[in-house]
Amino acid sequence: MDQELILTHLYPKTMNTYGDQGNVLVFKKRAEWRGFKIKILTADLDEPIKKSDFYFFGGGQDQEQSLVSKDLIGLKTELLKAEAENFKPMLLICGGYQLLGEYYQTADNKKIVGAGILAIRTIAGPKRMIGDIVLNLNPVLGISEQINDKKITTVVGFENHSGKTYLDKNIKPLGQIVKGYGNNGEDKTEGACYKNIIGSYGHGSLLAKNPHLADYLIKKAFEVKTGEKIELENLDDSLEWQAHLSRLNYSNLK
Template sequence: MSESSLRLVWIYPDLLSTYGDQGNALVVERRARQRGLDVTRLDVRSDQPLPTSGDIYLIGGGEDRPQRLAAERLRRDGGLSRAVADGAAVFAVCAGYQILGHEFVNDLGEREAGLGVLDVVSTRSGDQRCVGDLLADIDGTLGLPPLTGFENHQGITRLGAGAKPFARVRFGHGNGSGDGTEGAYSGNVFGTYMHGPVLARNPLIADLLLKLALEVDTLPPTDDRWYEALREERIAAATQSA
């Protein structure tokens, strides 16, 4: 890929786009354009084939039945798995995060196969629902500030040996597994339970995706005053409610 072009793919907005998760695509696109990058954004519906030539793929959250439909179609399509094998960056939220793993529990109460591109397995808690603001420390090797987001799920996600925790929880639930982890990542593939939209609250994660796609270590600086004001507000809210 040339440094002047970038293909951004927003996967199945007709099925997976709850809690404003489409804002993640807007943030990545905006921050790319601020750096003078020519961005082609593709919003791919569930009845369309998924292109394998994307540089960054984004997946949002969704209700239980749309999640099952999305998983079925992504397995049948095969495009996302091929893109991951080719080194594309992927960032998935909540239901999308579970779909990236080996399996999750669908709306019928059955085990549903995921894509297996992230070494995690998701089940479902009984009566407890994880709802509210979260604050967590992102894996230090990624060089990012604390994670802030909003969670609303009954998922319990456990990591296998092939995945690392994306963050360690200070306040909130995260993966719901009781081990203090939130999200998971391996290589260029990232999953989290955080809404918000999470990239508006954490723009440096969007920048990380851009750097992975461009295969660069740094990006030109941008004016982040709006983002920082939002982050400070939400971190303060999480701290006060803890």
């Protein structure tokens, strides 16, 4: 397959605190193993965003979020909004997830404006929510994986945030929390999905131990680009699933 997919890593220098760049690597390698060509673009502060087939936006420190917010509002927001409406897949983690929402209200009551692509709001909470997370994927995504005799619909990750995110009624959570805090530690939801955008608090890097999620995004990137349906070739994911299952085990969820 000679298809080239263009991946844009948003704010890789400014928002890169928790090892999230691994998601870019996992997306790239898994696509390349299927014969795709991957071109990686980056768009940081004061750099333009080019139209792409997949966007990744990771987490960063609070201090950086207001810089990114200022940079993002305007033409960049317009472009990303149009891309989102055109079903372009995006993976947003932690700070990136919060910034494509409506706003982030800081501890001193300032509002950092987001791109408003996701109907979510984030409010700084009094305590940091840190630890392993396990969620059951929202069935609307239709993602599941048969591993041996077990149907897997879980996602595993590690959260580290103090912002509490609340979803509007018309936006769906990525999944239901089985372990951890998730969006806000109150309503048992974790992350969000809208069209082909996935937002989550899961670090890890998230896609590494969740190959079903990685492949879902690769598939969407191809299908939206070409307008054709595709079944991705199976890979030997035994190590990925061993890592995934060992986290379920650790949380006594096997």
